[in-house]
Amino acid sequence: MLNFVLCDDNKIILDRLSKVLESLFIKHNLDAEVSFTSIDPLSTLEYVKSNTVTAIFLDIDLKSNISGLDLASKIREIDNKVYIIFTSAHLEYILIAYKYKTFDFIPKPITSERLEETIIRIINDIKDYKIKTKxxxxxxxxxxxxxxxxxxxxxxxxxxxxxxxxxxxxxxxxxxxxxxxxxxxxxxxxxxxxxxxxxxxxxxxxxxxxxxxxxxxxxxxxxxxxxxxxxxxxxxxxxxxxxxxxxxxxx
Incomplete structure (x- = not known):
């Protein structure tokens, strides 16, 4: 099963993003789920440390002393494979975000069409990776x-x-x-x-x-x-x- 994690300081955005992702999993017949959501970067980091995570969607401004960029850096220290996708209205961070082996950067407000593009890219990348690393x-x-x-x-x-x-x-x-x-x-x-x-x-x-x-x-x-x-x-x-x-x- 593919496990997706979401971290955003806005609970409403978290709930909406989770629902849209779950609907996309059903639409594309994917064995996937949103296994964890949080407004707290530290609890998100602890979850990633102790669980197998396929992809993580991170807001950049988490209204915390730890930003989404800081969290991505810490995640990369323990997991080099997880897909990191930033979601932010702060487009000035795009170039910095890709420093952390970022898979995608989705501008806010997030549309279901844009989110679907990212999910399809992740699935295709996983398929290609399996073929290349046989x-x-x-x-x-x-x-x-x-x-x-x-x-x-x-x-x-x-x-x-x-x-x-x-x-x-x-x-x-x-x-x-x-x-x-x-x-x-x-x-x-x-x-x-x-x-x-x-x-x-x-x-x-x-x-x-x-x-x-x-x-x-x-x-x-x-x-x-x-x-x-x-x-x-x-x-x-x-x-x-x-x-x-x-x-x-x-x-």
């Missing part, structure tokens, strides 16, 4: 791995170890770099592990483990810092051991 090229060898075959990636000292359906591959590369290059179905679940959520079959919260096959022979750890974000992906129900066979992994 394969991973290892940096120290002429080896290309199909992303669909990767269960999880482990940081082992200076090396990265890719565990796939058939074997493991080792390469020397930056963990942070590979994290930013992978598509949204790869989630950081531990300081030393990235999991492909499409491959997860079970979650054991007693032992903080995720499993990648029905016999539970392939697994990696869940770190406390990353647990909420991983659980949110599966709408986790709180059981100690969760079988994920019935979960729609496209969400």
């Amino acid at each position: 394969f991973i090229r290892l940096s120290n060898r002429n080896t290309i791995i199909n992303q669909d075959s990767v269960k999880y990636i482990k940081k082992d000292g200076m090396k990265l170890v890719f565990y796939t359906d058939t074997r493991k591959y080792e390469t020397y590369s930056s963990f942070a770099k590979i994290s930013n290059e992978l598509p949204p179905n790869f989630i950081r679940c531990h300081k030393s592990y990235i999991a492909n959520v499409d491959k997860i079959t079970d979650i054991d919260t007693n032992n903080n483990l995720v499993f990648f096959d029905s016999k539970n022979n392939s697994s990696c750890y869940i770190g406390p810092k990353y647990k909420n974000k991983l659980m949110e992906v599966f709408n986790y129900d709180g059981n100690n051991t969760n079988n994920l066979d019935s979960i729609d992994h496209t969400k």
